[in-house]
Amino acid sequence: VQLQASGGGLVQAGGSLRLSCVASGRAFSTTGMGWFRQAPGKEREFVAAIGWSTSTTYYALSVKGRFTISRDNAKNTVYLQMNSLKPEDTAVYYCAADKGATRATARIELYDYWGQGTLVTVSS
Numbered sequence: 001v002q003l004q005a006s007g008g009g010l011v012q013a014g015g016s017l018r019l020s021c022v023a024s025g026r027a028f029s030t031t032g033m034g035w036f037r038q039a040p041g042k043e044r045e046f047v048a049a050i051g052w053s054t055s056t057t058y059y060a061l062s063v064k065g066r067f068t069i070s071r072d073n074a075k076n077t078v079y080l081q082m083n084s085l086k087p088e089d090t091a092v093y094y095c096a097a098d099k100g101a102t103r104a105t106a107r108i109e110l111y112d113y114w115g116q117g118t119l120v121t122v123s124s
Contacts, residue, residue: 001025001113005095008118011085015122019080021095021115029073032098034111035080037091037120044094044108048080052102060106063089085122092117 007019019035034049048069049058057069068081078095096111 001031001097001099003095003097003113003115005093005115005118007080008093008120010121010123013085013087013122013124015085016081016083017085017120019082019093019095019118019120021078021080023076023078023097028076030102032101032103032105033069033071033078034096034098034105035069035078035093036096036108036111037089037093038117039088039091042091046106046108047093049098049104049106050078051104056104058104058106082120085120087122087124090120090122092119 002024005021030052032051035047036044037047038044046060050069066084071078094117095115097113098110099112
């Protein structure tokens with residue numbers, strides 16, 4: 001599986017961005033997908049996940065109510081809509097695929113494939 005993330009950039013606090021991640025190489029529609037982020041000097045952390053069914057989603061408390069994860073299985077793409085961005089959201093954002101699973105999970109060790117990351121910078 002190859003994952004290609006895009007959509008990062010520089011935005012002012014309170015602004016919005018939408019990240020995209022295009023997957024190729026396996027049955028995307030039956031794969032759990034997640035977004036993680038890593039700020040400078042910090043460990044990679046969970047942001048959001050979505051199961052094969054778009055009704056199954058899971059968010060970190062720090063982004064719940066501001067971020068929305070979604071997927072379009074026809075386009076093999078998962079999205080992360082980020083609203084009301086804060087400077088503390090600044091990080092490299094990674095998409096990831098949970099091989100052979102339909103769950104939505106925050107457990108980083110369960111993800112098998114990773115995209116290259118896209119940088120989100122939120123200025124105050």
